[in-house]
Amino acid sequence: MKHPLPARPAHIAILRLSALGDVCNLVPTVRALQRQWPDVRITWIIGKGEHSLLTGLSGVEFVVYDKSTGLAGMRAIWRQLAETHFDVLLHMQQALRASVLSLGLKADVRVGYDKARAKDAQHWFTHRQIAPRDRAHVLESFMDFARLLGVEDTRPRWDLPIPEAARSEARRITGEADYALISPCANPRLRNFRNWSAEGYAGVIEHLWSRYGLKSVLTGGGSAQEREMGERIRGLVGDEAVVDAIGASSLKGLLALIDAARLVIAPDSGPVHMANALGRPTVGLYATTNPQRAAPYCWRDYVVDRYPDAVRTYLHKRPESITWGQRVRHPDAMSLIHADDVIARIEQVLALGSSDRDAGVPR
Structure with missing residues (x-):
């Protein structure tokens, strides 16, 4: 039996640690989720350098994982989020390190890539997978997560913040x-x-x-x-x-x-x-x-x-x-x-x- 997807998620976790280009390509998915559910709470677990690029992104709470800290850094995140329960976890990093990190997060349903696109056996760590798609651009692969949740308006928007100091x-x-x-x-x-x-x-x-x-x-x-x-x-x-x-x-x-x-x-x-x-x-x-x-x-x-x-x-x-x-x-x-x-x-x-x-x- 498939794990049911939430009709109107209140709290979504995104797990994507790297890299700079990829997190830029993921932002339109975040914006599409926000358009669909303006009150949704989004927590993005992200790499240290990638966070320095996207810090201040509106409507997003960041939890930063420094890959150099290894398992100790994962345990720190698990403690930080011990009382947090997600309606859905979007596991958008095809790497064993990220899959291990996902194990300490509490979520009703975990969504990952379809088997053809899931590297490092990522599909073993998820309940649901996005629909298979041949020859997709990276941005469209990310947007497939929103589509699975029922988002229809997938126009790409970014609105990246640039502070005056920069x-x-x-x-x-x-x-x-x-x-x-x-x-x-x-x-x-x-x-x-x-x-x-x-x-x-x-x-x-x-x-x-x-x-x-x-x-x-x-x-x-x-x-x-x-x-x-x-x-x-x-x-x-x-x-x-x-x-x-x-x-x-x-x-x-x-x-x-x-x-x-x-x-x-x-x-x-x-x-x-x-x-x-x-x-x-x-x-x-x-x-x-x-x-x-x-x-x-x-x-x-x-x-x-x-x-x-x-x-x-x-x-x-x-x-x-x-x-x-x-x-x-x-x-x-x-x-x-x-x-x-x-x-x-x-x-x-x-x-x-x-x-x-x-x-x-x-x-």
Whole structure:
């Protein structure tokens, strides 16, 4: 017998710890739940860095789990929520760590992914599963949880909060200049292979400067890999056309920098999804991950898509024959993207009028 779903939940738990792009793609599901039930209480169990990005999100109570604390951190959350009972737990993290964390939460019904999408045997930890769906974008996979609960209005909206302190932080970096924002590096974890070349970015920066007088603000974390990329780009283009702000902003400050940019250019990483959430023109660079699954949702038509070429070249397979979302883990895959590809997309998004840019891009 299936566990019954609540007709009008009073308290919903969301379990999604990471990552930055994914939590941005989950926010529209939160907004859809709030539209359906304006008085619903939502508690989101989230990772530490992801919370620093979304803190202040209206109508949401956050419980922060620092993954570095391991089981001790889980026990602390279980104690914190010992007297809290949820009508439904939306288990939206396909990872064994999250499933273990879910065991200490009290909920009438636990909803997870369908078996085909449930990694790390997540379906063993849930009572109900969302309906199977082939070839879904990440945002739509999250929205399927709301659909299962009976939500019909699934228009994507974000309304991400940006405090004035973050805007001041951004202005200290950029002044009043008009600029494009480039986040050249994805997460520097092992075998990620999502980074484009410094030479490619240099060609794009020179085009933006010579044709539009737009400076390029480089952003990113403080890792050695990211700082080295910034130095290499600056060495190729000089300081006149570029502001190197890698490692210089908080996550809220980055959000403010993105919000004030004319356009955003980045590989598959948090900044393209942050830009999408803010309605900023976004050019995503994709070769190692499938943009049909993970492109900036409202700017899917403007990605540079070399993923099919990478699948053929480095996996030696036809794109339609591989599993949905399979990555091309080859260090040369991003070299299939050329500066002219990116410049062509830049020309397209900059040619859009303000009404065109805003159409279909809810914030």
